[in-house]
Amino acid sequence: MVVAVLSGFLLAITAPGVVRLTRGASGWLLALLPAALTVYFVHYLEPVTAGRAVAVSYPWAPDLGVSLSFYLDGLSLLFALLICGIGALVVVYADRYLHGHPHLGRFYVYLLAFMASMLGLVLAGNVLTMFIFWELTSLTSFLLIGFEHEREAARAAALQALLVTGAGGLALLAGLVLLGQVGGSMEFPALLNGGRAIQSHSLYLPILLLILAGAFTKSAQFPFHFWLPGAMEAPTPVSAYLHSATMVKAGVYLLARLSPILGGSDAWHYMVVGVGAATMLLGALVALWQRDLKRILAYSTVSALGALVLLLGLDTVLSVKAAMLFLLAHALYKGALFLVAGAVDHETGTRDVTRLGRLARAMPLTAVAAGLAALSMAGLPPMLGFISKELLYEAQLQAPRAAALVTGAGVLANVFLVAVAGTVGMSLFFRRRADLPKTPHEAPPAMLLGPLLLAGMGLSWGLFPEVIANSLLSAAVSAVRAEATTVKLKLWHGVNPVFALSVLTLAAGAGVYAARGVIRRVGPLADIVGRWGPQRWYTLLLAGLNGLARAQTRLLQNGYLRVYLMVIIVTTVGLAGFALLLWGGLSGLIGDLSDVRPNEGIIAGLILAAALMAVLTSSRLAAAAALSIIGYGVAIIYMLFSAPDLAMTQFAVETLTVILFVLVVYRLPRFAPLSGRRARVRDALLALLAGALITALVLTATAVPRQSHLASYFVENSWTRAHGRNVVNVILVDFRALDTLGEITVLSVAAIGVYALLRLRLEKPTGREHSPPEGTCRLGEDV
Amino acid sequence: MFSLILSTAVRYLFPLMMLFSVFILLRGHNEPGGGFVGGLVVAAAFSFYAIAYGVPAARRTLGVDPRVLIGVGLLMAVGSGLLSVLQGQPFMTGLWAGIALPVLGKLGTPLLFDVGVYLVVIGVMLTIIFTLAEE
Numbered sequence: 056m057v058v059a060v061l062s063g064f065l066l067a068i069t070a071p072g073v074v075r076l077t078r079g080a081s082g083w084l085l086a087l088l089p090a091a092l093t094v095y096f097v098h099y100l101e102p103v104t105a106g107r108a109v110a111v112s113y114p115w116a117p118d119l120g121v122s123l124s125f126y127l128d129g130l131s132l133l134f135a136l137l138i139c140g141i142g143a144l145v146v147v148y149a150d151r152y153l154h155g156h157p158h159l160g161r162f163y164v165y166l167l168a169f170m171a172s173m174l175g176l177v178l179a180g181n182v183l184t185m186f187i188f189w190e191l192t193s194l195t196s197f198l199l200i201g202f203e204h205e206r207e208a209a210r211a212a213a214l215q216a217l218l219v220t221g222a223g224g225l226a227l228l229a230g231l232v233l234l235g236q237v238g239g240s241m242e243f244p245a246l247l248n249g250g251r252a253i254q255s256h257s258l259y260l261p262i263l264l265l266i267l268a269g270a271f272t273k274s275a276q277f278p279f280h281f282w283l284p285g286a287m288e289a290p291t292p293v294s295a296y297l298h299s300a301t302m303v304k305a306g307v308y309l310l311a312r313l314s315p316i317l318g319g320s321d322a323w324h325y326m327v328v329g330v331g332a333a334t335m336l337l338g339a340l341v342a343l344w345q346r347d348l349k350r351i352l353a354y355s356t357v358s359a360l361g362a363l364v365l366l367l368g369l370d371t372v373l374s375v376k377a378a379m380l381f382l383l384a385h386a387l388y389k390g391a392l393f394l395v396a397g398a399v400d401h402e403t404g405t406r407d408v409t410r411l412g413r414l415a416r417a418m419p420l421t422a423v424a425a426g427l428a429a430l431s432m433a434g435l436p437p438m439l440g441f442i443s444k445e446l447l448y449e450a451q452l453q454a455p456r457a458a459a460l461v462t463g464a465g466v467l468a469n470v471f472l473v474a475v476a477g478t479v480g481m482s483l484f485f486r487r488r489a490d491l492p493k494t495p496h497e498a499p500p501a502m503l504l505g506p507l508l509l510a511g512m513g514l515s516w517g518l519f520p521e522v523i524a525n526s527l528l529s530a531a532v533s534a535v536r537a538e539a540t541t542v543k544l545k546l547w548h549g550v551n552p553v554f555a556l557s558v559l560t561l562a563a564g565a566g567v568y569a570a571r572g573v574i575r576r577v578g579p580l581a582d583i584v585g586r587w588g589p590q591r592w593y594t595l596l597l598a599g600l601n602g603l604a605r606a607q608t609r610l611l612q613n614g615y616l617r618v619y620l621m622v623i624i625v626t627t628v629g630l631a632g633f634a635l636l637l638w639g640g641l642s643g644l645i646g647d648l649s650d651v652r653p654n655e656g657i658i659a660g661l662i663l664a665a666a667l668m669a670v671l672t673s674s675r676l677a678a679a680a681a682l683s684i685i686g687y688g689v690a691i692i693y694m695l696f697s698a699p700d701l702a703m704t705q706f707a708v709e710t711l712t713v714i715l716f717v718l719v720v721y722r723l724p725r726f727a728p729l730s731g732r733r734a735r736v737r738d739a740l741l742a743l744l745a746g747a748l749i750t751a752l753v754l755t756a757t758a759v760p761r762q763s764h765l766a767s768y769f770v771e772n773s774w775t776r777a778h779g780r781n782v783v784n785v786i787l788v789d790f791r792a793l794d795t796l797g798e799i800t801v802l803s804v805a806a807i808g809v810y811a812l813l814r815l816r817l818e819k820p821t822g823r824e825h826s827p828p829e830g831t832c833r834l835g836e837d838v
Numbered sequence: 839m840f841s842l843i844l845s846t847a848v849r850y851l852f853p854l855m856m857l858f859s860v861f862i863l864l865r866g867h868n869e870p871g872g873g874f875v876g877g878l879v880v881a882a883a884f885s886f887y888a889i890a891y892g893v894p895a896a897r898r899t900l901g902v903d904p905r906v907l908i909g910v911g912l913l914m915a916v917g918s919g920l921l922s923v924l925q926g927q928p929f930m931t932g933l934w935a936g937i938a939l940p941v942l943g944k945l946g947t948p949l950l951f952d953v954g955v956y957l958v959v960i961g962v963m964l965t966i967i968f969t970l971a972e973e
Contacts, residue, residue, distance in 0.1 A: 113926070114928070116928070700871070700875070703862075704874060707878035707879055710878075710882050711881055711885065711967075714886075714967065715967065717889075718967065781870060783870075784952070787872060788867075788949075788951045792919065792951055795915075795951075796915050796930075799955055799958040800912065802959070802962045803912060806908060806966055807908075809966045809970075810905070813969045814969065
């Protein structure tokens with residue numbers, strides 16, 4: 056299973072090469088992996104349905120309780136099949152959709168990396184492993200939304216999606232860590248075994264709130280839903296894949312996965328059902344006012360996600376069955392509709408539904424796919440969507456609390472969705488008026504395969520629901536309920552209250568559809584939402600944050616190096632000095648000078664003299680030389696105290712510092728004192744303060760007896776365990792190699808920074824407005 | 839600024855410093871030395887070379903862009919840690935071959951790591967020095 060997840064990442068790395076070598080056929084070739092993975096996961100259908108979950112585990116960071124473990128039960132399997140199946144179709148589709156795009160290879164890198172991350176998310180058997188993949192899906196989503204990065208709108212939407220889901224991700228991490236602490240394990244199987252015992256713990260409510268924050272942001276629940284319509288800036292295959300079929304359902308997955316642990320309480324019920332219902336209604340309502348085909352679909356997706364969350368909140372066997380079936384039905388029809396929207400956009404050059412029409416003749420196969428998918432969305436027999444909606448109504452009618460309210464909201468949302476389905480399934484293709492920028496043609500086969508197959512599955516499983524009911528759905532429901540459950544589905548239930556609700560929905564939906572032109576023209580709601588919705592709060596918050604950053608940058612980092620130095624020194628002296636006075640006191644600072652040997656005294660005197668010279672000389676070169684005398688003096692002291700490694704490094708560093716100084720000083724204008732007397736006195740005071748602080752710190756630190764066992768540990772184990780006699784080096788490259796890795800990474804970043812700063816100025820002589828003011832030249836005299 | 843004394847001295851010092859840096863790098867595990875100091879010595883050698891003969895000549899002698907060395911070095915350092923992961927042990931566990939060589943001591947992944955540090959230090963210092971000198 057680990058191979059299944061990692062193969063996606065590996066293929067992602069090779070994707071640009073594949074695209075370059077097989078121009079035109081790369082989509083078909085790359086789709087082989089997701090297709091093969093689909094087949095691979097289908098093979099798990101039998102054991103998983105029989106109730107045998109598959110678990111594998113590799114140690115990753117055992118000390119932190121993190122293992123690379125995977126867990127495949129019915130719920131994971133349902134998601135894995137959706138991810139790989141729809142993934143294969145989208146990969147094929149994207150090749151034609153982005154035909155001739157110069158960065159098609161890069162697109163496939165992101166897309167395949169997303170697929171692998173999403174697979175990792177749903178297969179993860181460890182909460183922290185899951186979290187890592189969760190964040191990876193956010194990152195790849197960011198890259199995909201901002202794929203057309205030349206456009207400002209795409210960049211802003213990508214950032215917004217990342218910030219919203221990223222903030223939720225932080226909350227989720229806190230929640231998961233708490234869950235692991237309280238539950239006693241980071242592994243899902245162990246946590247699931249513990250059942251709902253956690254709920255009596257005092258930390259249950261914080262855990263629930265944090266995890267819900269993660270799930271709600273990811274699955275675009277009100278009031279965090281606004282990033283999803285924005286994410287429509289992504290190329291359409293991405294919208295179909297990430298932002299309707301898979302990634303946005305990660306929150307739903309999490310709720311389903313954790314409902315045997317966290318679900319069923321009052322808090323869970325009110326929050327999850329309440330938020331779900333609000334999202335469901337809001338999304339369906341706002342969808343009516345949209346004119347952009349993709350935004351219509353996006354808001355209807357928000358509504359569907361709300362319905363899924365609501366169903367999981369109800370937490371009955373029936374509601375979980377309805378949720379799993381709706382999850383599948385929605386992925387099929389919404390995936391198809393998005394792909395159709397992409398084809399229509401591709402062929403006509405517009406996505407404005409008030410301009411589109413008459414496409415049935417030019418694009419008959421696309422029309423068939425769209426029609427079937429829209430029928431499923433509207434919940435008409437014999438589509439899978441019909442069965443799903445009947446089950447949804449049944450679950451809502453039998454809701455444990457406020458059944459009438461929940462059902463009312465469900466019916467209302469579906470009425471609007473029927474009207475939306477009419478727009479995307481009928482109006483585009485059969486409306487008599489049309490105003491198209493391009494003459495449309497039928498979409499190429501690669502772009503027809505996906506919509507036709509997805510819509511066709513919605514039809515065939517609607518006709519023969521038992522194909523999936525007994526296997527996939529039963530397994531998924533059993534996993535969410537944490538008990539063996541069988542799902543029985545029938546297309547025709549006879550005339551009953553649920554059927555009556557369906558008829559009512561369709562009739563009312565047809566009415567709304569007929570009146571859609573009027574509604575769109577009146578439309579104050581869209582304005583209100585636009586002006587006072589959470590999108591506005593997001594913008595305000597972001598603007599405030601940027602303003603704060605600008606203000607403090609102007610104050611602390613105004614381009615004058617001397618101000619930077621002053622800020623750093625004053626802050627350090629203030630904070631460290633305060634702590635020293637508070638806890639250490641100044642007693643014991645009067646050192647005993649009797650054991651200073653004469654040679655040490657001479658070196659110290661030399662250093663002092665060099666320091667004075669560096670300050671007083673009027674030649675920069677002499678100041679640099681004096682500084683290096685200080686450095687070499689310190690290195691000699693290291694040698695006297697038998698630290699040859701430190702001394703060697705210090706000598707080398709000093710030599711290079713002099714070289715750097717000479718390189719810079721060589722170019723500076725002739726030295727001239729420009730600062731006033733007051734500035735010099737202030738600088739001298741600051742310098743003395745800093746020196747005094749460091750002296751006090753060193754004396755205090757050496758006065759405290761060392762209680763560390765580390766030194767003896769390193770000395771004892773350096774030869775026996777790390778096979779090296781030089782303890783210092785063994786610490787650097789073995790015992791503490793991770794620290795060293797961090798340090799050389801920082802060094803590299805610094806080098807890139809220096810390079811960028813100097814090079815950008817060199818190569819763009821006009822870009823000098825960002826260069827620091829001329830006062831920086833006076834640095835030399837401050838030294 | 840051309841200086842006859844410097845350029846003549848560099849001609850003899852440069853190869854010696856390069857040799858010395860490799861010596862420092864390799865003996866680091868048992869005697870004072872290591873990748874960090876070794877890298878600094880190389881950087882100093884190339885700085886002298888650049889001052890004596892000009893940055894373009896120093897770049898030609900180096901053969902690769904110093905930024906490439908940063909990347910290669912970081913990769914080596916991370917790679918040396920990942921080798922143990924492939925063997926099913928935690929990241930950065932030292933792996934040791936059974937062979938012991940004179941001076942070097944036992945061969946193992948820490949040496950690879952140290953070479954990575956060496957390359958990163960050379961790359962970082964030379965990136966900064968060359969860029970500064972070219973301005």
